[in-house]
Amino acid sequence: MIRSLLALALTLLLAMPASANPALQAVVAENLDQIEKPSRRTVEPLVAQIAATGPEGLALLSAWADRSLGVTDDGRLLIVDGDAATDAVTGQPVPGADPKMLRPNSGVRGIIESALVAGEISSPDPARRAAALASIARDGTAEHLAALRAAPAEADPALAAQRDRVTALLAIRFDPNPAARVAAIEAMSGDVGLDFRAALNPLLATTRVAAPTEPQANIARELTVGQADFPREAAIALLTSQGVLQPRLTPADQRNALAANIVDGSVGGVPVAELSDPAARDRAYEALEASGAVPPAATEAEAEAALAAHRFFEIYAEPDSDVTDAARAAQTGAQVRLAAMTGIDLGLDALSLASIYFLAAIGLAVTFGVMRVINMAHGEFIMMGAYTGYVVQTLVANRTLSLVLALPLAFAVTFGAGVLLYRLVIRHLAHRPLETLLATFGVSIALQQLAKNIFGTQARPLTAPAWLEGAITINDVISISSIRVAIFVLALLFLGLFLFIMKRTRLGLEVRAVTQNPGMAASMGINPDRIAMMTFGLGSGIAGIAGVAIGLFAQVTSELGQHYIVQSFMTVVVGGVGNIWGTLAGAALIGGLSKVIEALNPANTLAAQTFMILFIIIFIQFRPRGIIPQRGRAAEA
Amino acid sequence: MTEKLTRQPFILRNPSILVVLAVLAVFTVAVTLLSQAYGSGTVPTSTVKVLGKTLCLALAAVAMDLVWGYLGILSLGQMAFFALGGYLIGQWLMYARTEGIVAASLAQNPIPPTTAELQEGVANQIFGVVGSSDLPLVWSFAHSLPIQLLLVLAVPGLLALVFGWLAFRSRVNGVYLSILTQAMTLALALWLFQNDSGFRGNNGLSGLQNIPGLDAVDQATLSVWFLWASALALGLAYVLAAWLVSGKFGSVVRAIRDDETRVRFLGYPVEGFKLVVFTLAAMITAVAGALYYPQAGIINPAELMPIASIYLAVWVAIGGRGRLYGAIIGAVFVSLLSSWFTGGRAPGIHLPGYTVNWVDWWQVALGLGFVLVTLFAPKGIAGVVDRIGPLRAPSPERHAKEAKA
Amino acid sequence: MSALLEVDSISVSFDGFKAIDNLSFNIGDAELRAVIGPNGAGKTTFMDIVTGKTRPDAGDVKWGTPPKSLLKMNEAQIARAGIGRKFQRPTVFEDQTVADNLTMALKANRNPFAVLGWRPSVDSTGKVAELASEVGLAAQITRKAGELSHGQKQWLEIGMLLAQEPRLLLVDEPAAGMTLAEREQTTALLVRLAQTRAVVVVEHDMDFVRRLNCKVTVLHQGSVLAEGSLDHVTRNPDVIEVYLGR
Incomplete structure (x- = not known):
């Protein structure tokens, strides 16, 4: 803190033409012996006098407090900086000087510092006032408190608020009057700022x-x-x-x-x-x-x-019980509000995780709803989407443009892969869900190894555009990264798109018909095979988009899909099939629960995941068909 | 064929049992005669170990076939029981061996060690790697071989019983059940991955190839002993499984696979049958694991990630499910082929401009090959054997009813 | 007359649709009863409730003497209590032989461990052979059930029902897909069976019902519309309305 003030003072000093300061010269000449041998009790008026002489006086005080002020045999004061020395009064360099260094005791230095601060916080330059306040906020002392209180009113409203806050925080710690400290604590109670909590902690140390x-x-x-x-x-x-x-x-x-x-x-x-x-x-x-x-x-x-x-x-350690009582009450209050805000932060985290699971699971849920098959290669479609994003990025330098291109391209690639998988494999295994599961698993391991052979085992970066980097910060506790917000928006978009397709288009009508009663749908002239192929392609395409989204914050490797596939399965199982709201509910439950368990057991994410899965196994006991089960007689079979 | 209705030793009704036992015996004797410990030394000890381990995998595959091929539950968690068996026997192997080492080092002290000091030393040795020096509660019986052997059966059995009871009771079946078994396995794996789970986190248990008290016996000899033990276990389990699926019990179990609702209306407690088979299969798998890991030497939680269980299902499918010998053929054939191709010894295929290196491409070939088998040979290799061989066993013709799940 | 099965004002709805609405129904020992009604009258749901497949929202189903509620039992327990059900579509285990199918259905301890210890005896083999010839499948006994014709599968299923020795038989559309000769055979069998146990036949083929010559219960929109002899109910204006009106 002293250094920063000194730096300020020096900057100022260098900016001005070196000229003698008669007032300072007079003060120094009169009080040289007191400067050499200051006493804590009597030095205060002298310091005030020096400070009043202007920038040179402040520079002298800084050096004095910093123990870099020396006195020569002929009674001149020199500011020493390494080997160089300047005359404190005239500002002239003094080559080859060998001054006796002054070593004021801490009491004297405290008085000097507060005088300096007082000088700085009443400086006409707002930037210097702000710097002084920031410096005090970092490392305040009792002297600063007095100086802040004695300083003239602050004109700048923002600075005034900041100064009030710093003053109050210092009052909590250093005010000689316990009642005033209690009042300061109570005035700030409810605040969740880190500085306030930091001010309370030493009071409650035991x-x-x-x-x-x-x-x-x-x-x-x-x-x-x-x-x-x-x-x-x-x-x-x-x-x-x-x-x-x-x-x-x-x-x-x-x-x-x-x-x-x-x-x-x-x-x-x-x-x-x-x-x-x-x-x-x-x-x-x-x-x-x-x-x-x-x-x-x-x-x-x-x-x-x-x-x-x-x-x-x-x-x-604090002797006054009124102060500790107030501090404890304020701390409890702060903790309650903090918990509430942590809860909100957790909610945001959970929301973004749920969005990811939703994106990853929606395709799976659709195909399961229509065809009763689990596509084990779904995770690999997610991976294909992510690699598509990576490849596009290597070809298109502009990050925003490449992302805009990657999303539809990933959809197209995985849509194609899905249709191909359907035509070549799944169609031939109709009504044999367990065999489909295993056959798609074969596809899954082949695709994984293929990705390894093409892209290597090391992780490939998929960098987000600059406008998606960083985070939206609301206060010390609540913040959320922009990418996650974007994924949330993407998930909402897909929910909307999906609802539109299902409720407003011919395809959606046919898909719903096939889901509810394939036999009846076929007799109405709907081609279930075509519908199944389209939904399979659609579900796979969404997996590709999810892959791009996931790739933006996770490393793109050939095993990317594997990290999400089990959670996606869980989402579908918990949510119930054949209904997008079920998937949404499943994703919300899984995402929310993961975060809550993680928050309760922050040291151990592995244990958190274990408990999560156990919870799902128990959950299935009570809702074997998921949160939003498929209704009707067809579901009973 | 009316003799099927009369009393006749079931082995005579199932000639495949005799064939399998004979092949197994010939194989074991042949390997012994070619081994370094008891024979010509043509087959190196490492290969004997690979073969012994393969028999254990075949044992696990037989259990998988019981659960999937006969009962119709595609369990993607069988390897969890396998690894549990390995962990439980590994506890004793590691504890007893470490105890010997620690006792030897403490004997250097002028003062003889107390029991507490000995235990502390062992705990430090075993758990120092995860920054702990206390023996976790789950190691309470690690000093006792009989208790740990009992636990090899009891713990996986109990886990299967509890999980099965929960899942079957709520009538979860089909792919839902598969996903749930996969989740159970993942949960267990993640739990074991933790450092404070009491099983040394991702370090797992190691040094299991050294059998306490048998320090004088070299690995070449031990490998043959384990080969025999594995072959014996496989033979016994095969007979047990064949007996299980041959009578009325087997009839009911296959009926459950084909139409579980109808079996309920016949008055059979379907959940009870499922629990019996599922639990028994879990215990057989655990025995397989307990025999496998002393030959492998090391076990860690990666061994029970769901993918391992899916591979087991793949082996059974390739071999031919619903036929016990199919499971053995599949496990032996695919696992040996896999280790040959991924071991880097298979010659690459030279194409113009590109060399197909099997280490990189085997997985792709296996995956696609598996898709082809599912599509074109749903009965697997055993389906081919059925057509040409005399091994006709009571076997399913189709699995149409699975679609109802 | 003490009722063997007493269905007491049960109701059940699926998604707001009342499949069964305050339905009561009684049947005594050794009684043959036909249940008729148009599609959606709740015939199958009624059987589902009695056999434990569906739980009613309200009402009670009592069985035997002393009366015991069936609602607390699951399907298997109800079947073991003596209620057998024949499905509309023949459901036999196609992978297994006729003998295996019948053996499985034979009345015996159903506990898994008891089944594990079960061995064929002269008695059981004889019983299976006897049942097979009773349903005309003596020659097919070692064939797989999947190889049988549709009618033979129906017969096999009836044979399996007989093997269970139920006290109440619920038969869902037994005549469906049968030739005329087979129908007559079935009618005779059902009448004969009803001498020793209760039989409920769900059917909408009036000719078949007429041949059964028994008391008839007409269901409509989930409740009983009329009950009595076939002639009696066919004169009922409500019944005529329902049958002709659709």
Whole structure:
């Protein structure tokens, strides 16, 4: 902080023509002895006088506080910077000087600093005022508080608000009057800013002590030995660290002590061969203790007695209980609001994850709904979409244009692949869903290896355009990356498109007819084979689009599809087939639940996924046909 | 054919059993006579191990065929039971061996170790790699071979029982059930991948090829012993499975596969039958795993990712499901072929301008080949055997009713 | 007359469509009953409810003496309690022989472990042969059921029903796809069976029903429209309205 002020002052200094400052010269001349040997009690008016002389005075103060001010034998003050030195009053360089450096104590430096800050925060230049405030906000002291309070009113509204906030935060920590601190805390309570929470934390810092009676201190709470956060070992360790109890003997110490005292194949009268028994070891050690061969160690009884004789407390470092009470209340309030905001953030995360699952699963759900087949190669279609995006990007340099081209192209490529798969394989396995599952699995491993052979095993980047990079940040807690917002929009778009196709087009009508009753649909002149092919192509095409979307934030590898396929299956199974709202509900449930479980168990995403799958297995118990099951007699068969 | 209605030893009614047992015996004896430990040494120990492991895979395939070919449940989680068996036997192998090493090193100390010190040393050795020094609760019985052997049967059996009860009770079937079994496997794999699951995370268990107490026996000899054990297990399981599917029980099980609703209306508790077969198959698979991993030497959670189970299904399909020997043929044929092609020993095909390197292209060929088998030879290799050979066993002609699922 | 099966004001609806609406129905031991009605009258749903395939939204189904509710039992338990059902479409296990099909249906302990320990005996083989000849399939006993003609499959299914030795037989359109001779054979069989057990025949072929010569229940829109002899119900103006009106 001092450095930054100094830098400011120096910049200023260099910007001005070097000219003598008579006022400063007079002050320095009059008070040279006090500058050399300042006293904390009396230096304040002098500092104020120097500060009032203008920029040179401030530069001098900065150097003084920074211990880079020296005094020559002839009574001139020099600002020393490495080997170079300048006259503090005239600003002239002084070559070859050998000044005696001044070393003001911390009290004096505090006074100088606040005077400097006061100077800076009342500077006419708003940029300097802002810099000074930022500097104080980073590393404020009690002196800054006084300076801020004494400073003239701030004209710039934004800066004024910032200054009020900094003042309040400093008041919480440094105001000499406890009531004022409590008032400051209460005024800010409800705020979730990191700075406010950081200001509260030191107030609520505690230490643990053991004492025979209740100590005279601001006690946070009394601890009971054996409670979850204060096990017996912790209590004993505390007693030992306070010197009340001898350190207990660890098994390793005991063993080493015994090993050092083997005499004629026995230790303390106990034969070595018997020492594999812990009780025998204790006997041997006690014998050695009695003979004085080893230092005494605290016995279990001593530890027990010490525990009984002491009470254990958590004591605030902050002595004033009103302040700690207010701080605790404010912290609790902040935590509640924080939790709510974390919840919102989590909701946003879950929403974006659900969008991805929705995009990945929708094609699967459609094909399953119409043909009752699970396409195991669906994940590979997602991968094909992602690689299409990558290939387009290598050909078209403009990121936005390449993305715009990649989306329809990925759709076309995977649509074609889907139609091909349908014509060549799936059509011939009609009404044999398990065989279809396995045959498409064969396609899946072939496609994966093919991708590996063509693109190699290393991950290929699919870079998002610049306007999709970065994040939308609402406050310290809530933020969401732009790509995820874009994917959410994409998912909404596809939901809309899908609903349009299903409800408003001939194809949709026919698809619905085939889904509900294939036999009847066929007798009405609908060609189920063509419908199945179209829906299969459509579902595959959407997988390709999902692939481009996923590729934007994940690495494109030949195994990309595998990471999403199981979740996609789950989405379909949980949601129920033959209904887009079911898929949506399934995606929302799976996405939301993954995030919630992850939030509850942040250390361990693997465990989170395990619990997630277990939940789904249990869920199927209660809704075997998914959240939105297919209705009617046809579904009963 | 009216003799089918009379009392007759079922082995005589199923000549395929005798053929399979004979082939198995000839194979095992032949490999032994060519092995380094007991014979000419023509077959290197590593190959004996590969063959032994292949027998274990065939055993797993037989169980898979019971579940899929006969009961009609395409379980994509069989390898979870296989790996569980491996993990449970691996616990003892690793614990007992580490205990020996730790005891030997502690014996260097002037003071003999206590039980607690010994255990702490073992735990440090085994779990140091995942930053832990406590023996997890699931290792409570790792010191005891009989208990761990019991657990090899009990744990996968219980898992299959609980999972099966939940799934069958809510009448989940067809592809839904397949997806659910896949999910179960994935959940288990992810759980084991964690460092604090108590199974050393992705390090898995290693050094399993060293059998505690048999330090004096070299790997060449051990490999033959395991080959015999695997062959014995396969033979016994084959007879058990054939017996299971030959009588009225088998009749009901196949009926469940073809039309489960109708079987209910005949008064059979369908869920009970499914549970019996599913659980039994899980236990057989676990035994296969417990025999496989001491030959493989290492097990880690990647072994039970769903893909492994799907491969098992692929083997059975290629071999011919609904025929027990088909499962064996498929497992042996495809797994040996796979390891030959991916082992880099298969000669590449030189085309103008490009060389087909089998390490890269085998997977593609396998995938497409599998599609072709499904399309054009739904009965697999066993279908061909059926046409030319005398091994006619009670077998399904079609699976039309699967479509109802 | 103590009822063997007592269906007490059951209702069930699918997606708001009332398939069964406050339907009550009784049948005693050793009674033959025909249930007729136009398509959508709820005949099949009625059988689904009795056999446990569908759960009613309201009402109760009681069985035997002392009366026991069937609603708490699943399909298999209901079948074991003595209710046999013949489907409209013949459903036999086509991969298995006629003998296997019949053996499976033979009344015996259905517990999986009991089935595992089950061995054919002289008694069971004789029973299977007897059933096969009763339904005219003695010559086909080792053939796969899939190789039988449609009519033979119908007969095999009836044979399987007999093997179960049910106390109540629910028969769904037995005459469908049968030749005239086969129909007469079926009629005779049903009448004979009804001497020792209750038989409910669902049919909409009036000629066939007339030949059965039994009490008739007419269903319409999920509830009973009329009940009595065939002549009685065919004179009922409501019945005429329903049959002629459609």
